Amino acid sequence: MTDPDDQFDERFEGWLDRHQVEPLGPAPGAYERIARSARRRRTVRVTAVAAAVAVALTGATGVAYRIATGPGPVLPPGASASPTRSAPSSHESPSPSLEPPVSAESPSTSATSTPVQSTRCRTGELQVTAQGSPGGGAAGSVYHWLVFRNVSARTCTLYGYPGVSWVTGPSGQQVNDPVQRMTDVTPVRVVLAPQGVAHAVVRQGQPGAFEPQCHAVQVAGFRVYPPDETAAVFVPWANQACSAKGIDVGTVSPIVAGLNE
Known part of the structure; x- marks a missing residue:
């Protein structure tokens, strides 16, 4: 039995032999439309890429601007900004300043030149x-007073112990060691106006004891250094x-004001 599909194929092949089929060409103007x-597609792609690059560069410029000068204005996409740079690059020469240079004053010229005078009484002022x-004295001891009078025209101060x-x-020659300081008395600052007086107490034992x-x-007297002074006076x-x-x-003892005990 013959397959119907085989019969159809034989008839179709015979028809093709009798009829020549030519391929259809493109419609007029098709190539120009395709081009x-x-x-247009290339132009759209290039424009999109350029816009993306411009946005990225604008963002980078804005970040650099904010880092250099703080927060800056928000720029639209594609807009260019020209922020003022805070410093020239190493390959650039700085532009000359329009303002005159400012010179810093040294502390010695900006401060007052008048020295601060000490209020301490000097040896020559006493x-x-x-x-x-x-x-008087106590059993086995003798007390002597050293009196300090301010003979200058200014008020000065005494604080602490004299050297004796x-x-x-x-x-003359010093006899024995210097007199020792009393350690159970707290010194106070004494203010001496002109002709003001103060005193210190020297306690000495009876030599015979x-x-x-x-x-x-036999001794002739005291060599006395006022507090913090390096010049002495003979008293x-x-x-003995x-x-x-x-x-x-x-x-x-430390020096105290006045001549009261």
Whole structure:
């Protein structure tokens, strides 16, 4: 039995042999339309890429601007900004300034040139004398006062202990060690107006009570340094003192105001 599909194929092939089929060409103007369409697509792609690059560059410029100068204005896409740079690059020469240069003053010229005068009483501003203590002495001890008078025309101050030693004369030899400071008394600042007075107390033991180690000798007075001064004055005060080192050197109090005990 013959397959119907085979019969159809034989008839179709015979028809093709009798009829020549020619391929259809493109319609007139088809190539031009295709070319124009391709150009439009390329133009759209290029424009889109350029817009994206411009937006990215604008964002980068804005970030750099904000980093250099702080927050800047918001720019539309594609707009260009020309922010002022904070400093020239290493390959550029800075533009000349339109303002005159400002010179910094040194502290010595900007501050006052008048020196601050110390209020401390100087040795040359004081008259130092010695006198017996109004209260006398105690058993085995003798008290002497050193009186400090301000003979200058200005008010000055005294604070602390005077330096005191026994000497054999105005330029004589020191006898024994310097008088020691009393450590159980707190110094106070004394303000001396012109002709104002203050005093310190020197306590000395009876030299005879320290024999035979004392080796008592005659002394002519005190060598006195006012507090914080390096110049001394001789204060006449004839007396006897132990000459053996460290024996009955005595003590001196801080300077106090006035002549009261």
